[in-house]
Structure formats: structure tokens, C-alpha cells
Amino acid sequence: MVKITALETFDVRFPTSLAHDGSDAMNPDPDYSAAYVVLKTDAPDGLAGYGLVFTIGRGNDIQTAALSALRPLVVGRGVADIADNLGAFARDLTGDSQLRWLGPEKGVMHMAIGAVINAAWDLAARRANKPVWRFIADMTPEQIVEQIDFRYITDALTPEQALAILREAEPHKQARIAQLEAEGYPAYTTSPGWLGYSDEKMQRLAIQAVADGFRTIKLKVGLRMEDDLRRCRLAREAVGPDIAIAVDANQRWDVQTAIEWLKPLKDIGLAWVEEPTNPDDVLGHAAIRRGVSPTPISTGEHGQNRVLFKQLLQAQAVDLIQIDAARVGGVNENLAILLLAARFGVRVFPHAGGVGLCELVQHLAMADFVTITGKKEDRAIEFVDHLHEHFEDPVTIAKGRYLAPTAAGFSARMHEASVRDHLFPDGIVWKDAPKTAVG
Numbered sequence: 282m283v284k285i286t287a288l289e290t291f292d293v294r295f296p297t298s299l300a301h302d303g304s305d306a307m308n309p310d311p312d313y314s315a316a317y318v319v320l321k322t323d324a325p326d327g328l329a330g331y332g333l334v335f336t337i338g339r340g341n342d343i344q345t346a347a348l349s350a351l352r353p354l355v356v357g358r359g360v361a362d363i364a365d366n367l368g369a370f371a372r373d374l375t376g377d378s379q380l381r382w383l384g385p386e387k388g389v390m391h392m393a394i395g396a397v398i399n400a401a402w403d404l405a406a407r408r409a410n411k412p413v414w415r416f417i418a419d420m421t422p423e424q425i426v427e428q429i430d431f432r433y434i435t436d437a438l439t440p441e442q443a444l445a446i447l448r449e450a451e452p453h454k455q456a457r458i459a460q461l462e463a464e465g466y467p468a469y470t471t472s473p474g475w476l477g478y479s480d481e482k483m484q485r486l487a488i489q490a491v492a493d494g495f496r497t498i499k500l501k502v503g504l505r506m507e508d509d510l511r512r513c514r515l516a517r518e519a520v521g522p523d524i525a526i527a528v529d530a531n532q533r534w535d536v537q538t539a540i541e542w543l544k545p546l547k548d549i550g551l552a553w554v555e556e557p558t559n560p561d562d563v564l565g566h567a568a569i570r571r572g573v574s575p576t577p578i579s580t581g582e583h584g585q586n587r588v589l590f591k592q593l594l595q596a597q598a599v600d601l602i603q604i605d606a607a608r609v610g611g612v613n614e615n616l617a618i619l620l621l622a623a624r625f626g627v628r629v630f631p632h633a634g635g636v637g638l639c640e641l642v643q644h645l646a647m648a649d650f651v652t653i654t655g656k657k658e659d660r661a662i663e664f665v666d667h668l669h670e671h672f673e674d675p676v677t678i679a680k681g682r683y684l685a686p687t688a689a690g691f692s693a694r695m696h697e698a699s700v701r702d703h704l705f706p707d708g709i710v711w712k713d714a715p716k717t718a719v720g
């Protein structure tokens with residue numbers, strides 16, 4: 282029997298703060314990082330599973346330690362047992378009573394559990410020689426329902442209701458797979474809009490984004506109201522009336538501040554306002570949504586679990602939601618969130634960027650299109666064009682669209698040299714880094 286023989290962890294960091302890549306109102310100097318995990322096996326062909334938690338620097342060592350804490354729950358298990366019962370595996374990890382005390386189902390430990398669950402999906406999909414989106418698409422509705430822990434969400438979505446949604450999609454699956462492979466999935470880009478960029482750089486990158494085929498761009502906002510108004514106007518000037526402009530406040534405002542701040546931006550015709558306030562504040566989001574209507578409100582990249590998403594939907598607090606592949610309890614919990622969104626008829630704009638988040642979340646959006654909603658042209662996956670070169674199967678973007686991955690797995694495996702060179706603090710990149718980027 283092939284077994285998991287090791288759970289290896291790596292503290293991988295990139296000195297992105299040097300160029301303000303990724304800078305926003307709450308995070309002025311992120312060093313994009315991955316707490317990277319590898320599930321090794323004794324399979325003769327070297328089969329392994331890869332996963333990661335995205336962080337922005339300090340604390341990546343804590344996240345890595347949380348991954349290590351899962352070692353006793355994983356090492357020694359049979360690969361077939363995990364791969365054929367991913368729902369049970371996910372429930373075992375999230376349900377470990379002593380570790381659960383640290384959440385429950387939120388924060389550092391839950392993110393680590395999510396990364397190990399995602400690594401198990403990567404392993405299972407590699408073993409089946411399919412990309413994860415296709416691995417999910419080839420499951421029956423019953424098998425997909427088995428992946429999901431419905432505890433705490435049956436007041437909004439029962440297994441029977443989930444099954445009904447999935448069964449409705451079933452006859453269209455093959456046509457949708459062909460459509461996805463031919464057309465790809467729409468992307469939007471945040472690359473022009475980092476807060477640390479000059480007006481000139483923002484406009485130049487916005488024009489370039491449109492030339493590259495993107496139909497939506499996103500700007501970071503929330504530091505100074507007059508700067509936001511000027512930058513949004515300059516962006517509108519640069520891209521014209523037909524391109525959607527979204528803004529992202531990264532949790533900057535109190536509820537009333539958000540409402541006041543957004544009033545002068547009304548004329549820009551924003552596609553959505555992302556993370557206006559604290560991600561846990563369900564009623565606050567609902568108040569902001571009412572206060573700035575009809576401007577759409579979105580949140581979710583810091584949403585800790587399916588319970589929070591359930592409440593956001595129940596309270597009609599958001600117009601859109603963002604899922605994140607590396608914050609909740611892996612593929613399983615994201616399937617629950619996607620089905621909740623479908624049940625409430627709310628569109629999903631997956632959060633990406635960071636390190637490897639584009640690579641991971643594209644699979645979930647594509648699985649949603651094929652197996653759940655059948656919709657993709659009224660939504661888009663975030664795209665940020667950096668750090669993809671460190672991945673073995675980086676995303677492919679063409680004419681503003683993600684092309685469906687064809688390689689087996691979850692696209693989460695990094696090049697060994699990238700991991701080695703960026704290990705913190707002893708990798709060659711950090712040994713040579715200027716002091717300003719470290720610490």
C-alpha cells in the first residue's frame with residue numbers, strides 16, 4: 282500500500298516590498314510569501330502532493346509551524362484512502378478536537394489545514410492524471426456532495442438542495458467542458474492599481490491592461506479620499522467608458538466612513554467596492570451596501586469559513602463574493618461556499634494574486650462553471666502578473682482570459698530552485714537583500 286511518508290514544510294518569501302508590488306491601504310510593504318507544504322509518498326514514480334498558504338511576510342514561520350503540527354494526522358496514511366475519500370480526510374483534519382480549539386475553523390490553524398487538504402487534492406488529481414478542475418468535473422453530484430461538511434450551513438443549504446443544483450448541471454457538463462477548453466475563463470487585473478504606484482504608472486498599466494484584453498481593472502483605495510477620486514478619474518480617462526473599474530479598500534474603513542468616502546466616487550460607475558470594512562462585520566457590510574446602493578459591495582478574501590459566507594448571503598450584505606483558495610478549509614469548504622453562492626444567486630469573483638493564488642483558484646472557478654452554475658461571462662478571476670515564473674504549471678492568460686489548465690494536479694508545485702533560493706532567512710535572495718526588505 283502506497284503511504285504518505287513525510288509532510289515537509291518550507292518558509293518561502295519574496296522581497297516584493299522593494300517595488301511596492303502588492304501595496305494597498307492596509308498593507309504598505311508586503312513581502313509575498315508562501316508557507317509551502319509537500320506530502321511525500323513512497324510511490325515508485327515519486328508521486329507527491331503540493332499546497333501552500335499565502336501570507337505577506339512576518340508570520341510565515343508561524344504558518345509553517347501550523348502546517349508541521351498536522352504531521353501526525355497525515356504521515357503514515359494510505360494514499361488511496363485519502364484520494365478516494367477526500368471529504369472524510371478534510372473532516373478528520375478540521376475536526377481534530379485539540380487543534381480545533383485554536384479556531385474553530387478559522388485563523389492560522391484553519392489556513393494550514395486548508396493547505397494540507399489542498400495538497401491532498403493535488404495528490405489525488407495527479408494520481409488520476411487530471412487537473413483539479415477536471416477531477417471535480419468528473420465527479421458525480423453525489424460524490425461532490427460527499428466532499429462537503431454541511432454542519433452549520435443546513436439552515437441555508439441542505440445536502441438535498443446542493444444535490445439538486447449539481448444534478449441540474451449534470452446534463453450540460455460535457456458541453457461546458459468543451460466550452461471552457463475553447464474559450465477560457467474571464468480574468469480581471471489588479472496589476473495597474475497598487476497604491477504605491479504613481480499616477481503615470483497606473484495609467485500606463487491600465488492602458489496596457491485593456492490592450493492585453495482585460496475588460497475589468499481594479500484600483501486600491503482608502504488612504505486619502507482626494508487621491509482616490511483623482512486616480513479613479515485618471516483610470517476612467519485611460520480606459521474609456523466600456524471597461525469596468527472596481528476598487529478595493531482592503532478593510533480600511535468604519536461603516537459610516539465607507540459610506541461617506543464612496544459618495545464622491547459614485548460618478549465613476551464602479552463595478553464593485555471590495556472589502557470596505559472588517560471582513561467579519563456582516564451587518565456592517567449590509568449597512569454599507571444599503572448606504573451606497575446601487576454600487577455593488579464585495580468581500581470574502583479574508584472570509585474565514587463557510588459560516589461567515591452563509592451569513593453574508595443570508596443578510597444580503599454583499600452583491601458579489603470573493604473566494605480564496607488558501608484561506609478556508611481547502612477545496613472542500615470552497616465547494617460549500619460556491620454552492621451557497623449559487624443557492625443565493627450571487628456571483629463569485631475569486632480572489633487571486635499573491636503567491637500561487639491565481640494558480641490554485643482558477644481550478645475552483647472552472648469547476649464552478651462546469652459542475653455548478655454554468656456561468657462565467659458575468660464574472661471573472663482576479664489576475665496579477667507576478668511570481669508565476671516560480672511555478673511548474675503557471676497560469677496561462679490569453680486575451681484577458683485564464684486558459685483551462687491541462688497538467689495534472691492543482692498547479693501548486695513550485696520549482697525546487699525557487700523554493701531553495703527564497704527560503705527565509707537563509708536562502709540566497711534573503712542573504713543578499715537590502716535591510717529595508719527584511720524584518
Ligand SMILES: [Mg+2]
Nearest residue numbers: 529555556582
Ligand atoms: Mg482584495
